[in-house]
Amino acid sequence: MIVGCPKEIKVNEKRVGLTPLAVRAYVEAGHEVLIESGAGQGAGLDDEAYRLAGAKIVANNVLVWEKAELIVKVKELLPPEYPLAKPYQIVFTFFHLAASLELTLACLERKITAIAYETVTVGGELPLLKPMSAVAGRVAILAGATHLASFAGGKGILPVGALGGPPAKVLIIGGGVVGQNAALTATGLGLTVTVLDKDPVKLDLLRPLLPDGSKVLLNEPNTLVSELKKADIIIGAVLNPGAKAPKVISREQLKLIQPGSVLVDVAIDQGGCFESSRLTTLSDPVYVEEGVVHYCVGNMPGAYAKTAALALSEATLPYGLTLASGDLKTVLLANPPLLSGLNAYAGYLTLKPVAEAFGLEKSYRASLTALS
Ligand SMILES: NC(=O)c1ccc[n+]([C@@H]2O[C@H](COP(=O)([O-])OP(=O)(O)OC[C@H]3O[C@@H](n4cnc5c(N)ncnc54)[C@H](O)[C@@H]3O)[C@@H](O)[C@H]2O)c1
Structure with missing residues (x-):
């Protein structure tokens, strides 16, 4: 799979979704990794460290979004990123959809596969939050x-x-x-x-x-x-x-x-x-x-980007590797923690509290198997 990590665009957000250590793990698992030039700079991680770990450095976020099948980020998509997302592209990041009708509608319209860090659940805990x-x-x-x-x-x-x-x-x-x-x-x-x-x-x-x-x-x-x-x-x-x-x-x-x-x-x-x-x-x-x-x-942890980026990337890595390991539906159905992270898929919401927050119950589907 092609895995992409764009630079965060939120004001003063210096965290990055993948560290060089994570890049190496994806590459060793047989994936290609694209990192936007400068993506890790604010967290003290330069392009050379990513190159040495096996990543391909690309000039801008448009190229990352265009090529990657799995996007690994930190913060929710902001309006300039909405048009870059492609239907069925897997986006693995914090979404906090219940806080934003605009982003929720963008996920539906763009048919994004939204896997939200904050709802991945294991034994009642939220290991990525x-x-x-x-x-x-x-x-x-x-x-x-x-x-x-x-x-x-x-x-x-x-x-x-x-x-x-x-x-x-x-x-x-x-x-x-x-x-x-x-x-x-x-x-x-x-x-x-x-x-x-x-x-x-x-x-x-x-x-x-x-x-x-x-x-x-x-x-x-x-x-x-x-x-x-x-x-x-x-x-x-x-x-x-x-x-x-x-x-x-x-x-x-x-x-x-x-x-x-x-x-x-x-x-x-x-x-x-x-x-x-x-x-x-x-x-x-x-x-x-x-x-x-x-x-x-x-984005309070963004103030201490290095500490936060290393901790976040370490936590998300095993889940990201699993996501990249095969056909999405098969992977999700075999992995309840990742399935609990699925908020939107194929133009539908798959998390009830988000649908309820905005009266979008008609766009809600409880079962992934019902969606093509
Ligand atoms: N702003 C940021 O940068 C940032 C960063 C990380 C987390 N967060 C947010 O912080 C919040 C808390 O996260 P967490 O990981 O501690 O969650 P958590 O689930 O560990 O703890 C939340 C607690 O809130 C309690 N609670 C719920 N409703 C309550 C109420 N009405 N009165 C009193 N207690 C109530 C729950 O019982 C629970 O103990 C979340 O919204 C999370 O997204 C924000």
């Missing part, structure tokens, strides 16, 4: 701490405390992978942490990992209100896999938060979990509403 969530959870605390600074619109308290000033209070809503990594980073820096989740099982798993003094509680309305009033940094880290993020803080509740506090909506890639959230970029990450600083970057 997990490494990026681990990075994003840690970045969330660093971003929250940075924007507590006076110059950034924050309330001007030093997050780690000093000279009798107490450390910042962090509220984390969602105690999964992002939540756990945020909580461990925050407590490691000496910040005071409260985690809320709707799932008591998640809370029981998290509780023993955190130091004394941390609070791990069920997300109930009264608890949420009381914690919102106290928090300096609030991290939104909820997920219902494949679906639009649930809204956990309303506009009304925003008024309860102290001015100069920082909201970090990590779930913005799934549409955002605060009613007042709107997508921002790594180069222009914050805005202020009701006096509260909002950080809503959809």
Whole structure:
């Protein structure tokens, strides 16, 4: 199979879908690999390293999309990429379709075979989302701490405390992978942490990992209100896999938060979990509403491209090799984790929460075997 890796075009996104190590594995499995020149540069991976690993370097993304049967990327397709995708071309990347009607319609219109990292599921876990969530959870605390600074619109308290000033209070809503990594980073820096989740099982798993003094509680309305009033940094880290993020803080509740506090909506890639959230970029990450600083970057791990690219490529490699190993339908039907990653195929949606997010139930098919 011809496997292609174009350069990411999202603002300040420096990650790359394939590292030279991954390229070598595809080449050794008998595939041809095309890498867009400069694709890995932002993550410290130059064209020469890819050439040595056996890749063919091509001048631009048009050539990659034109020739490759399997595209391995990082972020969702952006409008300039829609017309480059060909019918039945397999695109293996983060899609977050429930957050974008425009991209969902483009996948249907272009008949893209969309295999989304974020819905590949093994034993109830999301192994391809997990490494990026681990990075994003840690970045969330660093971003929250940075924007507590006076110059950034924050309330001007030093997050780690000093000279009798107490450390910042962090509220984390969602105690999964992002939540756990945020909580461990925050407590490691000496910040005071409260985690809320709707799932008591998640809370029981998290509780023993955190130091004394941390609070791990069920997300109930009264608890949420009381914690919102106290928090300096609030991290939104909820997920219902494949679906639009649930809204956990309303506009009304925003008024309860102290001015100069920082909201970090990590779930913005799934549409955002605060009613007042709107997508921002790594180069222009914050805005202020009701006096509260909002950080809503959809590609937070992209800020630390080398760490993130190596972790992502390592996680996706075995799945990508399987995808490239034979006839797509046969491969998917024999591999439930990869099948759970299939969001769109042959002009139909194959993931129900995405169809439901946009009232596109007529374009939904539950079974791959029914599609030609
Ligand atoms: N912005 C970024 O750059 C970036 C990077 C990585 C991950 N993410 C996103 O972060 C989000 C969280 O990912 P994750 O890997 O931690 O998911 P996860 O499944 O590990 O954890 C999500 C948690 O949210 C909880 N939850 C769901 N609804 C809730 C509610 N109403 N109240 C309280 N808790 C609730 C679930 O019980 C679960 O424990 C996802 O949307 C993911 O796509 C964003």
